[in-house]
Amino acid sequence: RYNMPGYSGWLATTSDFNTCWIQVDLKENKLIGGIVTLGRTTNITNPQYVTKFRITYRSEESDSFTEYVNTEGNETFIGNTINYEPIFNGFNAHFLARYVRLYPLAYRNMPTLRWELYAC
Incomplete structure (x- = not known):
């Protein structure tokens, strides 16, 4: 979760920078409406x-996994611009999922994050 206290967060290993991802298992299908990301403190x-x-x-x-594409045809999201301020991205095309993967495409210093999905 993004709002847990402390300094921890997910950090990809150095060798994974170009192919890393993090996955959550929601244990059952949920209708997903948004995501919050936050850097590592x-x-x-x-x-x-x-x-x-x-x-x-x-x-x-x-x-198989499906690439998320919003109603404007975009498949990438703008993440954080500083490490301590959460950023919300809404999914204007909601989707039904049990498993969700986040793939970092660009990062500052290290691909680290805390995140949380929002169900509808």
Whole structure:
């Protein structure tokens, strides 16, 4: 969750920077309406956060992941511009999913984040 206290967050290993992703299992299908991302809380001289990302998802009934594309045809999201301020991205095309993956596409210093999905 993005609002947990402390300094921790997900951090991709150095070797994974170009192919890394993080996945959540919601345990059952949910209608997803948005996402909040937040950087990893570190010191001010080494902020770490994801600045651009994409989302894929899969329902319980599916064997493959689907790339999220909004109603304007965009498949990438603008992430954080600083590490300590949460950013909300709404999904104007809601989707049904049990599994959701976030793929960092660009980041500051390290691809680190905390995140939370919002169901409808």
